[in-house]
Amino acid sequence: MQDWFGLPGDSSIRGYLPGKEEFKAHPEWFALRRDGTRDENMVCMSSTGMIAHFVARVKAEARAGKAYSAFAPDDGMPRCYCGGCQKLANGFDGYGSNDRDPLVEASMSNEWFHFVDAVLDEVNKEFPDHKIATNGYANRDIPPELPFFNRRRNLVVMFANICACTLHAYDDPHCWQMRRQGQMLQQWSRLCDKVWLYDYNYTMLVSKFTITPMVHRLRRNIPLLKQWGALGFHDQDEADWMLTGIPTRLVRAALEWDTRTDVDALLADFYARWFGRAAAPMKAYYDALESAFANCSVHGHEEVVLNSIYTPTVVGELRSAIEQAERRAQADSEKSHVNLERRMFDYLRDYVAMEAAKRECRFVSAAGFAEGLLQRQKELNAISPFFGYEPYPTYGPDWEAKRMHELAAKTDGPQGKLVALLPEAARAHPDPSDDGRYERWQDPGFDDSRWQKLLTTRGWDTQGFTDAQGHSYRGLMWYRLTVDVPADVGGKSIWLFAPAVVNEAWVWVNGQYAGHRAHSMPWFRPESVELDITPMIRPGRRNQITFRVLNNVDVFGASGIYERMFLYGH
Template sequence: MAIGLLVMAMHARSADLIIAANGKTRATVVVAPDAGPWEKRAAQDLVHYIERLSNARPALADSDEAARQALRGSGPVLVVGKAALTLVPELRQQLERVAKPKPELRADAIVLKRKGKLLLLAGTNDDAHYYAVAELLRRWGCRWFMPGEFGESIPQTPELHLGALDYAYAPPFEVRRYWLSWLGDSTGKDEFMRRNFFNDVYVPSGHALGTYTKELVPPGQTLFNVPIADNRTASHLSQKVLPEYKAGKDVSLSMEDGIYASGSADDKALATLQYDKYFLGPSYTDAFMQLYNKVATQLQAAAPESRAHLGFLAYSNMTLPPVLEITAAPPLVAYLAPIDIDPIHGVDDVRSAPCREYRVIMEKWAKIMQGRLVIYDYDQSMLVWRDLPNPSHQAFRRDVQAYRAAGILGVDTESRGALATTLTNLYLRGQLLWNPDTDADALLADFYVRFYGPAAKPMARYWGEIFRAWQETLVTEHEYFVAPAIYTPELIDRLRSHLEAAEVAEVAEAAEQVARPGAKARGQGVQHLHDRLRFTRLGFEVLTAYMDMVRAAATDGDYAAAVAAGERGLAAREQLADMNPTFATFRSIGEKGYAWWPGEVLQYRELLPYTNGEKGELVARLPLVWNFRRDPDEKGRPGKWPTLPVDESHWRSQPQPLSLQARQQIAGQWEPLRTDLYAQAQGVVTPDYQSYTGLAWYHTDMSLEAAQTQGKLHLRFPGLFNQAVLYLNGEPVAVRRLSHPLWWSNDYRFEWDVDLTGRLQAGVNRFFLHIDNPHHFGGIFRRPFLYREVLQ
């Protein structure tokens, strides 16, 4: 381009640059003819959104001749991508000054600069050119809170202008990615990612090791039993992946999805170095790290010119960092996947010992990997869930600060894209990964106004209640059993009130539209507001129906009511999916088995005949509140607790006997505990907020009439997590054994049926349940009942 044209453009007036006014514009967007796909899309979207903002459409110059004409003219010229870097070479130096100097994978950076009538928007790569345009549009008020048109907020303005601008920025993380698992709907995903500064940078880290080691499986065993640290395994693996590595292709060496248990003498010795309390067995990290370093060293020697990476998951029983001092070989990139560590609280939260432990784990991995660490993040964080809101920003806003301080590569999030569950989680993740100092509260305040318009205030209260409940909760687990601890009846009532207030605001806005044709609901229109409140209302109907179901089953033992509520919730969920497939993604998952919501409804449908006379007659529901006592020193059995009176004086003497503080300090004394919620969620935690694990006892007394003791009587525990021994009137009468101590490896009904025929007596019967709880999620969580078997 002619130097004279450039000089003319740079010396245009320095006042605000008017891009569009009163529905008219003389602006032109310039992009190189050979622009990359996202660079070109950036220019096209800039044209599109300027028109949306101002009702005036600028010209698009995507040829050299059109660009020359635009620069000769007097109108504003917005130059995107390579064209900007060519026109003003000093932009490259600005990018170099802020970009990561020696990136492992890729350095992203952007520059936005005004020179006279020129507005220059560029980045370090194809994606980054788009980020520069996204940053400009963000400054003009454009938002993309969720993928697709539903989550878009574009204001309207009579004049679109720009003052002085000279801005260059680079994010601290190279990896800022999410992907959709469980066949989630990807509509709008790619655009949403770029508009919120995500990228697709990653090193393959999916489960892959079995592909290369199947020949090494010992006879009669599985992929999880191959020798790991053995030199022969390393040589075999190196030979398998050498062609790809030599060609410069990144390769995954990640373990398969399970728990490894090698019979190799070397592996067994290394496995004795540490016990993994999360997976209740030996840690195999030391063995795996020896394998990975051997493979990497051999590949580097065979192909020294290659810059390929070897990805692996720090997952399952190799989540803990190794005990032996080791530095990972340069090609290795670790993906730390803390699948069983509290996803609700941040790394520095005093209410979560697991999160504080996780910070130490993460920082040690970062040191071992010399920064080549990516967090494999889960969002939604509740892994087996019920389409209820599951916010995560309350934790992520803290975690991202720790990630930056540790100097890691970034975060790769496994998402399902179910917006009724995740809402703004991904939006906030993208913004925080781009700039960890972003004020998440300010982003949320902005969201309420732009997304809900005239209903912003009640909706801010609605979502604020939900966010606060998750932020303040004691629970640290990650499946649907936590729901009643968070979504209490009192919270549901408050949410209903806020939602109804928002719907009143919607009616008022619609009336105003009739009175003033052309009025807009904060630039979004009444239809957008209606759709967004309907989305929120349907989500609330799903939430209330599910919680009604849980309370009917777990608290009241009313299985007919539980089934009815469950079916009502599933119907509301169908309406959500009909409204938009990104709202609820259960249809693509294929929910089969008792772990899923339809399976939970089926479980209650199958329990109903034991109480309605078909298979059994309800004799009595056992008390909702039992006595509970921790037994960390295993004193209960030798001390014959089931034969002794239960002393309640200690907890009754406390100023606030049911408070969390009282429970934390109660030591080995008896305390009351409900049987409709697992133990830890009721405060059965240590003073430093570690979930109590180990032995414990439940006790209740129940009086029966003589007629109630007749026939084939059974005690049904509809929800019990642990191995247990049941004592009746001082004697052990039944033992419950599980197939695996890890609760999720067992039947998800978690039921136990005990035949008590001939064992119950008229008058008082004393029940003691001795549980062994090795993990979080402990105790009884659905109220037990007695039934009389009906002879068929």
Template sequence: MKKLCFSVYRFIINKSHARSILVKVMHFETCRLWLAMCVVLAVSCNSLLAEMVLVEAGKPNAVMIVAQQQKQATEAANVIADIVEQISGARLPIITEGQVIPDEHPIRIWVGHSKRASSLGVTIPSGYDPAPRKDAFNEEGFVLRSIGNELFVGGNQDGPYRGTIYGAYRLLEQLGCRWFFPGKWGQVIPQSKTVSLKPMNITSKPDFAVRDIWLSGWIPTSTDERKAYMKWGEKIGFNHAKFYPTVGDGFLGFLLPPGEYFQEHPEYFAMDKKGKRMVHSKMYERHAMLCLPNPDVLKESIANLKDAFAGQRKMVNVASNGLGISPPDGAPYCFCEEFPMQSMNISVPRYVHGKIMSDEFFSFAADLARVFPDKYVSTMAYSNRIMPPLNVDIPENIMVLLAPISADVLHDNSSPYWRRQELVKIVKTWLKKTPHVVMYDYNPGLLTGMFVPERDVANSAVNIPMYHKMGLKGMSREGRKAFMQTWISYYITAKLLWDADADVDALKQEFYSMFFGDQVGPYVQAWWDACEQKLDATTTQAHEDFLINHVYDVAFVQKIRKHLEHAYELSMAHATTEQQERLKVVLLIADHLMAYAKMTQAESQMNWVLAEQHALEMFELKKQLHEASTFLMQVETRFTRPYFAEGRAKVFAEHQARFDGKVGNLVTALPRTMKFQRDRYDEGIIGEWFKADTNDADWQTRDSFLLWDQQEEPLTSKGHDYDGYAWYRTRFEVDASKINKTVQLYLGGIINEGWVWVNGQFAGHKKHDLWWSHNNHFQVDVTDLIRPGKPNQMTIRVYNDADVGGLFRRGYLWSPVESEKAQ
């Protein structure tokens, strides 16, 4: 019956052939009756064709026909064949258009820009025009369309586009396939001897041109892993292509390489505050900052770029469609007097400690863009140039890679808190200046540390649709191989960047159901959702995990453990073996979070032995997660970072050695709760608040293990916390028998700057450091200031000019043994 229907169908759609035969052999009335019968047969055939059976009972029922000389179409056909074979055990044959189509395969899948598609009016996206314009890079997309027993899979294959590949994976999603994480561990491939598809008519175009999360070097990633990650990215809709010229920290130096220019023209390079040129002839180009106001720098840069575009000079930062420039990492600035920066001398410490350089840098970039109007000039709005310039007109051929490194990652863009709202304002202002703005944020957003769960899924559900409405060109996010922390946020990001209106709740429900089973999935989701909700509930605005140690405490982590206990119980009867193995991974992640909470608790009690044990437990759990999937976590073996669990374990061991006689002895632990007083008008020095007999009876108290921002309610509805001077006071006893010869005062952290008095006498000053530099501890010799056997008093004055501030982590007095003193 099927073969009869297919034969009649082919006969009917060939209208000219049918008409010529009918006119020759039939009377008009007979012809009309016969055609009516054919219509009935066609309707019956369409009902039989409601599903296209690609594989039936383990045997191929379809053939793939690849458009001639189209490499991407061939790749896409093989992708489909590979996955269908994994599903059913049957491999669909592949032929090239023009070859004889075997009759035993009635379903025909045309892949690529085939002549057959054109003949039936199936329009497949095509074209690529990289010229600078407002609507650049909007040609991408694909088509999935069935007509009778034929299915057409094709997309834009021009330039960097991978449309046919995206179409192939969307087709496979229709078969129930999913790729939630990189690697085999993260995929769901159904198993069935019969594979069928419902009729479809899908034309899909991405909402964003730039769609990428690239893996940085923070977590070791092998070449093979990077290749696997890139392939996985295409499966979920990322486009790893470079639409705009590549730009990164230090690309500015490629314009005038120090090795070529420094000896004869040192004035081309920036000068520091001390009058020294911040460069030498052997310096790597990406570390060199140029003196941008020097007119000769612009002139020589233009000459070099003209040579590069003419093929007469090789420059790393130059591509066929333009160039990329950005100062080195940090907050570089030129302080020379000969060519002073045309600076407005504006400083905004909560974004960067130093002068804002937006006008100077983007004035230089704008001059280059006007010289090369047919090229893109890629720039980075980062650090001391994240804010849009106030007095510079930006040509439309400038691309801005916006990198808000100081963004709050605990809340989304709908939050009323100031840091998120200011980011939204910054994005909108940039988009008024140029249509080519790409978001370069960080995922994980907690930049350094312990790899605890984040809330990027919830954030992206709000932020990405908002960015689409604003007109952002896309996102090129800096990522890491740390899916134990980011979880499904990469998958959700990819789906939203393709379709900003995607239903995130539905995507999550589908993931948890498919990955863990219908019964188990909701409880696993409840655990992750609880983590996201807990982070959102805090008033802390941060991008470092040592500022959320009051959020993920032992009580909370223990409370939400019940979700996974239910999941485990149900998995015994309602999950497959594969789903049970996946649940074990989540249990390891939950164990890791508990170890983090217990480590923090032990640290707060100065139980260094226990804190070290929990830190090492975290380290071992990361190893186990790596064994489950290398993309979940990679243990660092090159060196020990002090803000990773293994680094914290080392720090705790050092503290313990100062306590137990190995390198020193504990003299006394400073009280955790201290007297506290804000000094909004800087009255404390004149008022001599540092004196031992200062009356502090009416002062408040603060927990010295946590910053004051972690303990206080915000001052405003926008979440502004107190910034400025504040004072801590405490009293302690010193047992003379515990002193060797010298006594050291150790404070675990002061943000950002501190002054210490012991018994009314000045002990030392901790210089100003960025709070996220992890250089916050302070130690000073107080041997001559303490009074053994008598009450002692200590005063600490703290200054933070922005963000967060105060004392944090515990403090103590210890006495080094002689060998340690000599060392």
């Protein structure tokens, strides 16, 4: 796709923008920021002067013999707040946006594609076959609502909707995120006959590098892309085959070459050739993993959803299958290939153990498991450079090990000592109409006996607050917990620590307001809450702690409080 139409990557617009002299002479050509300053790296999309500049720049490329021009804004949520651009805007929420400050994340598709379309219209008067490629990404992934859009059919769109769930298929009735992505793709294909998909050949965009095979998803998605009219794909690659296992890689390559591939026959041939006598148990191993992901009720694209998938039952099935495969393997090649899978399973097993240690606030142990994952990656990488490789290590095992050591320092180290673990389960109640703070749900004497129990070690999404289509509850949730504080904490300052709360939190201790953690999008970790509650705490007595939590993003997969909380003193 890149060779045919160019790659409109992040910040490629900078190669087309006017220079610093034009920025000084014509600041109105550039995007107006919310604070009133101008952004020299983003266009004002309603500026006729900037449109004229781009027309001249693109025409120069056409005269030089180029068949296409390709550009797109910086990564993130760039926009122009001027009156002209806001008049073009349709005010739609962006995919996965929050309604706490919707303007920041509102769709910018109308403004951006008005700009690109205006440039293309003018260029095509002189060069009728010249094409412009840009991306439908971030706040531009929703198809625009523009009259007479793309009249000359020379627009090329690289579609990249990275907020969507990466676990299910486009036609899964239980996953609104993937159904919506499919609907967006179909509309893009109606507006433009040159649409291609920027995709990922790994599952979790934020990962601890456990195995997440996706044959069940690819065998349905790739044929649908062709059916809907997509031209093709450009896959961002993590060259680490342990993230999906070899079968997923094989199936992806085969289907991208020929969507009519007989996937079952392909896999049967692979298992027989690769594992030999161990083929049957290794097929059972991957079937168990595929089934766990295909049938899971969680939705998301970051590893916070995985605890609901790697259940003890699933891990037990995997262990049984891998042990059977080890017994059956006889030839050196069979033993070598099964040994590779065993190492990947051991990595998964230790990840599950790390997560269990975190739930029990055994932070030194959790850090040890995280560091062990790093060592296992090195061992796999020594076997093959296609395993244990981290080109994009975002919140990976190294980050987790560092975080666990920091928590250990608060609970049994130089920064403090553990005073008490908060209960894993809290009394909880949704508050869609914001009644709680007026009815004083934060007061110690409030009767919460009819409230349900929610675990604080996973989001509310998997605890009865997701509908049959995969929509999780968006709004306020109250959590009430009681904790006994020892009498011998005199002289210490007592701190409340909640390692992970999405997206915003207010806290009361024994009915007294303790503080507020400002709204933060879940992609920016850690989402911790840390408050000095010394004046409110009552040593030697039972204390009541209340959280009021707002989550207004339903594409993360872990809403509300999702890691165990504790009190520490220093």
